Every structure is written in structure tokens, then in C-alpha cells.
Amino acid sequence: MMRRRKWLLAILGLLLLIGVNNTIYYFTAKRSLENSMRHEMLAVAKQIQLSIEQSRLGGEVFQNQIGRELRAVSIAAQYALDPDIDKVTNEQLTELATKLDVNHISLFRPDEARDDIVIDKSSDPKELGAGSKTWDPWYQAFQQLFALKPVSVKWGQVLNHFWTGPYESATTDVDKIYKWGYYYDGSTNYMLDPYISNEMMKQYEDATGVNRLIKRAIEDNASLLEITAVNPDTFSVGKPILTKNSAGEWVEHITQAPIIYGEYTYKLKDDVRNIEKAYKSNRIVTVNTIANDTHVIKTYIPVQIPKGSSVLDLEGNSLDRYILTIVSDYKFVQDSLxxxxxxxxxxxxxxxxxxxxxxxxxxxxxxxxxxxxxxxxxxxxxxxxxxxxxxxxxxxxxxxxxxxxxxxxxxxxxxxxxxxxxxxxxxxxxxxxxxxNIGNPAIAALIRSKLAQAQERKVRFENNFHGLDKLDFGMKSLDLTRVIGNLIDNAFDEVMKYPEERRFIRLEGVLADNTLEFVIRNTCDNAARIVEEGKLFDQGFSTKQGAHQGLGLPIVKEIVTSYKGTLQVKSDEDGFIVFAVRLPHY
The missing domain is CATH 3.90.20 (Hemagglutinin Ectodomain; Chain B)
Incomplete structure (x- = not known):
């Protein structure tokens, strides 16, 4: 009956072990697959990030080319117009804009009465009389151009006597998006401002731009659900950045749009916090959650961009990075599982x-x-x-x-x-x-053997033991002989480097207050340096010449550690190195 019960307990224990093992292994495998999926998604995200940034930089290069063309248009218009703004008509500007293939041309000049820089002539009637004092930082750029100074605005494009900002909504026509170029070289009493709509840029974006790239990436990778480029500073506002023009109309600023590229449909309540965390730490943030009733992995990747880019914060300053969010379908992890x-x-x-x-x-x-x-x-x-x-x-x-x-x-x-x-x-x-008197036969045998070796090698070997007759007999005695034997052998190897009169070893052992302590000291001229290096107990380390393997002291440390004891080494003023072993004994 007793034997059956033992067998039953053994079987139940084995079944429990199998169940625990299976559970642990399953969840370990699941976590491993999730990590693998996450790493794979990060690799894909990195590729997408590089492609998007390359496409974005290509768009900026295209914009810069348009900027150079606007400067060329400005110079051509200057040659065609009278240097005195009072002798230029709006009709001339309309005809010239058509010939130079731009949407409109406006002329700015300072107005001391209004303490402003205003549009005095233009091919677009809506522009006439508009002031620029509230256009920040456009107004700052205008003042510097009229002063014949380099424009110091940290974004946009600066050329000789010329500055152009990115595509932006028109203040005088909120439904239009234009790119303006501003030119003044001091030979006229006005600043030329040719500008074009975003049709060319839109065609470029549709053909090779970031949004097209995002769309193709999602189509080609079934696990991707959404890719979004986010302005980390304006996203926290939660809505487009708007200002009111002189006509009372609200103007949305493209350069400060919360969503730069892509769509934003997989929304999380912690998006603002995660985007801020990724932006401030400049590290990738990943969350495993539910969005739109779908189990997803959402990754927030900070993307570094050059200073002077057209991605602006709430204050109108250029950002050094934006956040790319990538939403992946967790279903692919589950299917793999x-x-x-x-x-x-x-x-x-x-x-x-x-x-x-x-x-x-x-x-x-x-x-x-x-x-x-x-x-x-x-x-x-x-x-x-x-x-x-x-x-x-x-x-x-x-x-x-x-x-x-x-x-x-x-x-x-x-x-x-x-x-x-x-x-x-x-x-x-x-x-x-x-x-x-030693009291422990195993240790006594070891000391007898080492005394014989000491006598043969002309080594003065002293020993003193107290209380070892109370030492437990068994495994501990055998381990103690290994500890003491290795320490004595280590001492022998060291003292044999010196003349006979300097070959000295002293071993002391005591069992008192539930603590067993052995202290061995021997001659060592380099004791201080050896102790300071701290490598004595490293596997393979040896200060001795010949075929020594450096295993003795590591063995001592391993045994002492297994008994929850301590092993200390130090040097003293008399030129000795001292090893002290302390072991608990109950």
C-alpha cells in the first residue's frame, strides 16, 4: 500500500512537472515569436523610414529647384519693369506673369505711415494693400532683404538677395496653396514676389512622393496597416494650427500640420504620450495593444532631419526630427504561433x-x-x-x-x-x-604529507590548530582538505622562488563561535601588486612559471562560496601574502 502511494505521488509529480514545463515553454516560445515579429517589423520600419526620408529629401530638393526658378523669374521681371514702382501697372504684372509662366507677381514696398511692408502692385487684385507685419517670420525676412542683409530665418531657402519659404496656404486666399519667392537687390524701390501654385509639387508627390511611397508599402506588406509621419510638437494640440487673416478668415498652416504624411485612423489614447516619449528620448517606442477592434503592434520611430527643414513647431521653429508611426497586424504573430x-x-x-x-x-x-x-x-x-x-x-x-x-x-x-x-x-x-592534537584525521593526514614536502624542499612550515576536534565529519572534511591543500600548494609554489632562509609558510586553523577559520601566510615580494590586480581567483590566471593551469585558487573560491563562506587575500608589511578562509559551522 505504501509503495503504491509513493508511485502515485511520483506519477503526479511527474505530470505536474510536465504541465509546468509545457506551460513555461509555450509562453517562452510565444514571447520569442513576438520578439522575432517585433524585430522583423522594426527592420521593415527602418527600411520604410529610410525610403520615406529619401523621398522627403527629394521633395525638398525639388522645392529648392522651384525656388531657384522663382529667383530667375524675379530677375527677368526686374529687367522688364521700371525700377520705380509708381511707373508699374497691375496690367503689366498680369501680362508679365503669363509670359514667365507663374501664377502671379506682386510688388512689395515699405509703408512708413503704416509701419509695414505692403503689397502695392499685383497681378492678383486680392493681394493689393495687404500688409505683412503679422506674417512671422516672413516679415523678418522682408526687413532683412530691404536692408540688403542675408536672411537669417532658419528654414526656407536663402539665395543671393533672395528668400523663399515652403509651400503654404495663402493669407489673402485661404483656399490656395502657393510657393512665394522674394527678391530685392537695391536697384528698385520695391521687392519682387513671383509665386506659383502647388500643382507642380502635387504632381511630383503623386508620382514619387512620400504619400505614394506609404501607400505602396502598405499594399506590398500584408502585415502593415498604417504608416503616419507626425509632427511631435503640434500633434499634442490635437487639431490643425490656424490663424485669422485681416478678412477674419482662418488660415491653416501646412508647415505646422500635426499629420505630415499618411493617414491617422488607428488612434490610441496614449499616442500623445508615446510620441512625446519617442521624441524626447530619441528612441523607438513599441506598444502591443488594441486599436479599431484589432490587435496591433504600434511602433513610434524618431526620424532625424536636417536643421532648416519645413517641419515647424508651434513657435514656427524648425524641428530636428519627426515621429514615424507604423501599425502592424498582430494576427501574423498569432498565425505563426x-x-x-x-x-x-x-x-x-x-x-x-x-x-x-x-x-x-x-x-x-x-x-x-x-x-x-x-x-x-x-x-x-x-x-x-x-x-x-x-x-x-x-x-x-x-x-x-x-x-x-x-x-x-x-x-x-x-x-x-x-x-x-x-x-x-x-x-x-x-x-x-x-x-x-589537530583533532581531524583528514586534515591531520594532509598536514603530515605537507610537512614531509616542506622538509624535502627546505621550507619552514609552521602550523597551529585549535578546536578542530569539534568539526563535523564527512563531506565537509574532504572539501576542507581540498581548500587547505590548494592554499598550501599555492604557498609552496611561491616560496620556492626565494633562497632557503626566506622560504616560510604558516598555517593557522580555529573553530570557535560557530565559525571555522583558516589563515595561511607565506613569503611574497609582489604581494601588494598581486592583490591590487585582483586576478588571483580568475580561471587560468597564474603568477608562476611552467605548466601551471591557474586552477587551484579558483577551486578554493568555488568550494568556499558553496558553503556560503568568505575568502579574503591581502598583503602585510612583513612581505607576506595572507589568505583567510571563513566558513559558517553549525
């Missing part, structure tokens, strides 16, 4: 089976390793106890011989030989007592 569901299920099953096998193998390995460690430690303990008992018995067995030898040396008056014999005998007994 659905199509891969069977593959995911198969992979999940394989991974689950492999995981279960791996768990069983690891469990078997650790159980076997633990048994081997315990067995090895027990064997070490028995061997060391036997060796210590043999040493004690040998001393007792030879005691009579020692006494007889001492008596003979006394009788013969061999004082020097007696001292040497006693010194050797005392050292052997003391060594055995020290091994017994």
Missing part, C-alpha cells in the same frame, strides 16, 4: 522526456558520488587513526631502547651526541602529538 503549435508540442514532449532522464541520471550520480565521498572519508579516517596508533605503539616499543641509549651516552660523557639524540627524539614525539 498556431502554425508552429504542433512543432512546439513535439519539442515540449521531447524536452520533458529528456529532462526526466537527466534528473534520474543526476540523482543517481549524486547518490553514488555521496556514497563514494563518505566511503573515502571513512577510509582516510581509519587509515590515519591506524597510523597514529602505530606511531604511539612504536614509540612505546622503542622506549626502552631510547632509555638505554640515553644511559650509554651519559655514561660515556657524550654530551653533544646526547643533545642531538634528545632533539631528534623530542621532534618525533612532538610531531606525533601535534598530529593527534
Amino acid at each position: 498556431d502554425s508552429q503549435f504542433l512543432n512546439i508540442g513535439f519539442i515540449i514532449t521531447i524536452i520533458t522526456v529528456l529532462s526526466a532522464l537527466l534528473v534520474l541520471l543526476v540523482r543517481h550520480y549524486f547518490r553514488r558520488s555521496r556514497n563514494e565521498v563518505v566511503k573515502e572519508t571513512q577510509v582516510t579516517y581509519v587509515e590515519e587513526i591506524n597510523q597514529l596508533l602505530v606511531s604511539v605503539k612504536a614509540q612505546r616499543h622503542d622506549f626502552l631502547n631510547y632509555v638505554q641509549t640515553i644511559q650509554s651516552l651519559v655514561d660515556l660523557g657524550k654530551v653533544t651526541e646526547l643533545k642531538d639524540f634528545m632533539k631528534e627524539l623530542t621532534g618525533e614525539i612532538q610531531l606525533t602529538n601535534e598530529m593527534i
Whole structure:
């Protein structure tokens, strides 16, 4: 009955593991596909961004070419007209506009009485008498032209004695969009202003412009729903930027339009905040949400543009970037998930089976390793106890011989030989007592071995231990011997660089207040530099010559860390490097 219950619990645990594993893997795969889709969309967005910006720059180049043509028209008109505005008629301007293939030509001159620069003559009657003082920054440009100074307006096109702004709605005719050119070189008492409608620009836009490019991109990519270029400063207003002209009519300013290109139908309540975030941080912002009852991914991409562009903020200053929003259909992510569901299920099953096998193998390995460690430690303990008992018995067995030898040396008056014999005998007994006093057989065996090596290498090796008889026996003792052994070996390698009289190592160990501490110090001339570099515990790092692999100290650190202990290294004023190991012991 008990065995059945254990099997049932094991099966339930396995089923739970499979369920959790499947769930985790499914959502991980889903997130991975979403990220893949997002990256793919960003790549497409980047291509669209570059194409749109290239098309926009092409449009500005086209506008600049029109600007140069307007300057040429101005110079041609100046040659055809009298330099005195009072001798020029509106009829002449109408005839000249037809010949030069522009919509209209107007003439501006300063009006001191009105403290303004007004249109005194024009081929368009609606223009006559219009003042420009409220046209910002046009009025500033007019003043600079009449003063024969370079126009300092930071957008538009500046040529010699000439300035033209972008296409804009006409103040005197709100239904018309024109591009005006303004020319004055001081040879007349008026400023020439030829201008043309946006028909040429509209034809260019329809053929190769940004809006056509956006339309084709959406048609060619089924996952794209909408592409919009947004003015980040005026978009927050939520409506077109309007001003009232002298006739009381509202004029919409194209250069400050919230939507620069494309359509804006997939609206989100957080659009203003996301656009502002993308604009201020100059980083791409992506949201996964619902718009127009459609699950979409909306991306806000800041697009850098040259200073002096015709994209203006609320104050009429040129912006350094606008925001491109791209709306993608999440359905393509879901379709990809659905199509891969069977593959995911198969992979999940394989991974689950492999995981279960791996768990069983690891469990078997650790159980076997633990048994081997315990067995090895027990064997070490028995061997060391036997060796210590043999040493004690040998001393007792030879005691009579020692006494007889001492008596003979006394009788013969061999004082020097007696001292040497006693010194050797005392050292052997003391060594055995020290091994017994260490209290831990595994550590005692290690110290015995290292003392033999020290004697062979002419190294002065001192050690002192307290309280290790209270140390738990088992895995911890084996790990401690690895820690101490590697630290001693590291010390041996270092002191062998120096003459015999400088080869010194001291090891101290104590177990007190639930803390086990080992401190080992050895001669090291470069201790301060080595400690400062901080590479002693890096895999493969070694300060020694030869075939050293730099593994000893990293092993020490790994073992100490596994027991939640600390390992510190420092240099002291006596030319020693000091390693201190502290381990909790409960």
C-alpha cells in the first residue's frame, strides 16, 4: 500500500512537472515569436523610414529647384519693369506673369505711415494693400532683404538677395496653396514676389512622393496597416494650427500640420504620450495593444532631419526630427504561433522526456558520488587513526631502547651526541602529538604529507590548530582538505622562488563561535601588486612559471562560496601574502 502511494505521488509529480514545463515553454516560445515579429517589423520600419526620408529629401530638393526658378523669374521681371514702382501697372504684372509662366507677381514696398511692408502692385487684385507685419517670420525676412542683409530665418531657402519659404496656404486666399519667392537687390524701390501654385509639387508627390511611397508599402506588406509621419510638437494640440487673416478668415498652416504624411485612423489614447516619449528620448517606442477592434503592434520611430527643414513647431521653429508611426497586424504573430503549435508540442514532449532522464541520471550520480565521498572519508579516517596508533605503539616499543641509549651516552660523557639524540627524539614525539592534537584525521593526514614536502624542499612550515576536534565529519572534511591543500600548494609554489632562509609558510586553523577559520601566510615580494590586480581567483590566471593551469585558487573560491563562506587575500608589511578562509559551522 505504501509503495503504491509513493508511485502515485511520483506519477503526479511527474505530470505536474510536465504541465509546468509545457506551460513555461509555450509562453517562452510565444514571447520569442513576438520578439522575432517585433524585430522583423522594426527592420521593415527602418527600411520604410529610410525610403520615406529619401523621398522627403527629394521633395525638398525639388522645392529648392522651384525656388531657384522663382529667383530667375524675379530677375527677368526686374529687367522688364521700371525700377520705380509708381511707373508699374497691375496690367503689366498680369501680362508679365503669363509670359514667365507663374501664377502671379506682386510688388512689395515699405509703408512708413503704416509701419509695414505692403503689397502695392499685383497681378492678383486680392493681394493689393495687404500688409505683412503679422506674417512671422516672413516679415523678418522682408526687413532683412530691404536692408540688403542675408536672411537669417532658419528654414526656407536663402539665395543671393533672395528668400523663399515652403509651400503654404495663402493669407489673402485661404483656399490656395502657393510657393512665394522674394527678391530685392537695391536697384528698385520695391521687392519682387513671383509665386506659383502647388500643382507642380502635387504632381511630383503623386508620382514619387512620400504619400505614394506609404501607400505602396502598405499594399506590398500584408502585415502593415498604417504608416503616419507626425509632427511631435503640434500633434499634442490635437487639431490643425490656424490663424485669422485681416478678412477674419482662418488660415491653416501646412508647415505646422500635426499629420505630415499618411493617414491617422488607428488612434490610441496614449499616442500623445508615446510620441512625446519617442521624441524626447530619441528612441523607438513599441506598444502591443488594441486599436479599431484589432490587435496591433504600434511602433513610434524618431526620424532625424536636417536643421532648416519645413517641419515647424508651434513657435514656427524648425524641428530636428519627426515621429514615424507604423501599425502592424498582430494576427501574423498569432498565425505563426498556431502554425508552429504542433512543432512546439513535439519539442515540449521531447524536452520533458529528456529532462526526466537527466534528473534520474543526476540523482543517481549524486547518490553514488555521496556514497563514494563518505566511503573515502571513512577510509582516510581509519587509515590515519591506524597510523597514529602505530606511531604511539612504536614509540612505546622503542622506549626502552631510547632509555638505554640515553644511559650509554651519559655514561660515556657524550654530551653533544646526547643533545642531538634528545632533539631528534623530542621532534618525533612532538610531531606525533601535534598530529593527534589537530583533532581531524583528514586534515591531520594532509598536514603530515605537507610537512614531509616542506622538509624535502627546505621550507619552514609552521602550523597551529585549535578546536578542530569539534568539526563535523564527512563531506565537509574532504572539501576542507581540498581548500587547505590548494592554499598550501599555492604557498609552496611561491616560496620556492626565494633562497632557503626566506622560504616560510604558516598555517593557522580555529573553530570557535560557530565559525571555522583558516589563515595561511607565506613569503611574497609582489604581494601588494598581486592583490591590487585582483586576478588571483580568475580561471587560468597564474603568477608562476611552467605548466601551471591557474586552477587551484579558483577551486578554493568555488568550494568556499558553496558553503556560503568568505575568502579574503591581502598583503602585510612583513612581505607576506595572507589568505583567510571563513566558513559558517553549525
